[in-house]
Amino acid sequence: MAGLTVAVQGPRTAPRRVRRPLLSLVPALVVGCYLLVAAVGPVLIHYDPVHTSLEDRLLAPGSRVSGGGTAWLGTDGLGRDLLAQIVYGARTAVLIGVSTVALSCLVGVLLGAVAGYFRGVADAVLARIFDVLLAFPAILLAIVIAGAFRRSVLLVVVALAATGWITFARVTRGIALSLRERPWVDAARVLGVPGRTVLARHVLPFTAGPVVALATLEFALVVLAEAGLSFLGIGLPASTVSWGQTIANGKEYLETQWWISTLPGIALSLLIVNVGILGDQLTARYGRGRSDRTG
Template structure:
């Protein structure tokens, strides 16, 4: 009669051990309350960007000089139709912030997607093939890292001109070196492990080994770093738009909204403040969520 509970008890550790690493990492992530709250904020901004035409109370480009620098609803002269007030051209500030989220999130996602794809390929080639391939890629990375990121982007924008496509290219030109360095280091560590040597011994091609044996084992690190870098790209886009060489009017951009209000910071503080708060909230949420991903999915932290 006492053997049944003993058997069940013996089975429970093995059942726990059988839990997949991905599911175990996801469970650790969901237990992190700060990371989950930050993820909810990021999701809220994402939904706001997707459904901007339906949730914005006004046309973001519709100007009314009679409402120039109208105060928010809780101040004297404010009204509910324009809850966060209006800018210097009488455009609804809340609507422009909502549509500005589309620009920031789209540029951040596009730059990270391009840079990660290029960086992963370059890092795999550099770390696995070594030799002259590693030398060439490493020297290019070193040259790009010698330039401050923002100054490098400003120089490229000055040559290419402002615009949505150009700002994506200007930021992606250097962003790829971050995942490249990560993947190169991880690949150099994995190219000598037993399962990679076994695949090489049975005649597996370099392309097969990189794609099927190495890449799946470093993908979680790449995702975490790419998510973290998206916050940095959003700040750079806002900086370029603030300087007037990023997204051009009348397209709403958080950086340009902050720049538009700097001349009225004492009399109409809301023009710059609410846009700056939106940047702060999104970047902080992405950073906290990325840290939670790293803590949950990095196996070296749970050895």
């Protein structure tokens, strides 16, 4: 909002507004398409993972199915439509990605900000916890948690968030550490503004840029990790459609019926790559150190 007026008035900030090539919009567009498919796709395409039609099994992309329709992307070993699986899988991936990142973000930003702003004992303890947890291989911890309990969507979210929040905490702590030295924070303290209010009003808003950039990158990792868990068969219940499960279902047919594993794999890779690039773009624009510019 104010960024616009600043850009118009100050020659110092003007170069930031150079026209970016159209190509750089591609990642955002692709990710947007995925979100759209995840939101609307299941409404348009009906799919029941339990309903199997054995005469339609292992059909190549574009074949007619016994029901009269066309299996545009083929069918899997149990005669289930692959296009529908990819569309429903997109919804699962986005849902789990968003909720895991939201949970990690909430916990991480809160703990990181408290550690960085209040320092003292809280910081000493929290910073050590961050370091110790960071030394843990994230996917291994997720496998242990996901494997130890009954399969459910919530469990997968918790298992993935169990390590996801640390990155948020560390980044936020770093920003809070530098922000607490700013004169406007000192001024609020001299006025006697309570610590929680200072944190909420004078520190947290400035972490938004880097945290959003980080959330994007984290989203890609979570989607990948969820597919990994589902591939191993320890993540989601079998009734939930997931790219990881579809890929796992196709692994015995890789040589002859390649489409079963390959097509959801492509869907997964496209999303990961584009989210990753989008995250890098956001980091470049709102990453660390630029969080405090007027806006």
